Amino acid sequence: MKKIVTAGEIVVEIMATEIGQTFLEPGRWAGPYPSGAPAIFISQAARLGQPCGMISSVGADDFGKLNLDRLRADGVDVSAIAVHADAVTGTAFVRYAADGSRAFIFNIPQSACGRIAIDAAAEALLAGADHFHVMGSSLFSDRVVEVVRAGIAAVKARGGTVSFDPNVRKEILGASGMRAALDAILEQTDLFLPSGPEIFLFAQAEDEAGAVAELLSRGISAVVVKKGAAGAAFHSRRESVEMPGFVVEEVDPTGAGDCFGAAFVTHWLRGLAPAEALRLANAAGALAVTRKGPMEGASSTAQIAAFLASAEIRKE
């Protein structure tokens, strides 16, 4: 089976328990939960039984241990996650507003996350990788961009493939040189996984079909557009497939895109037809929103199968 490697931040997430709670007064908080978009992605891929590894760094503290224990239990190769005695593990505090929006306080670039590098362990991990996944939200510093470039180069040199979930944060797009870095990654991308309107940040066209056509003409093999509760669509030069999502009660949306992406990439690498890979990925995304906690939403193959046995497809 093909080995997937990703790189980026590992953090703990601490969540407000009540809507409208602020950061300005004491309140009730839930967590720490293991988190970080690339970590959620790789946890989900590993839970589906795919060989997986991650390049990252944490502090020599309990928040780092919580994440390492979880990723190890999921089956992720953690040999390239460096543990720094003189840095603390990254954190993300999140609160929820009544309109459904979220606000964060992150400690990421200044934490152990900022120490990410290609060391001997990362080189060894990449020497056995068949696929590299890039999470756009991880590109918070030149250092991460360098790690991602090295990961892509190593995998491509072995004839492997690259997937890219832009997961763009506005602050990242504004950073100097970031546009060029994102375009360079896109040039190397085989499978592109934007979320809804995000696609228009990477194409000139004003409608989805036009944007997809532009991206495919740039050499990308397949574009998968995530559409929240509505499901997802797959486009390649050969075919386009729309797949409605499943009816579930949304409890916590964090991690849905990461779990969807991991399930799609895993099944795409296994050679499943796009419609089947979309169906399984929609199931992984739907299950992710039913559980509180970012990484708690990742499902096993058996959990996805059990869900699909009675799942209701959304009709609209």
Ligand code: ADP
């Ligand atoms: P992101 O988290 O990257 O913005 P989406 O919100 O589009 O991505 O979610 C990714 C996938 O998760 C969707 O394509 C869909 O399959 C599933 N999903 C997300 N939200 C829901 C929901 N409320 N009900 C059912 N499925 C959902």
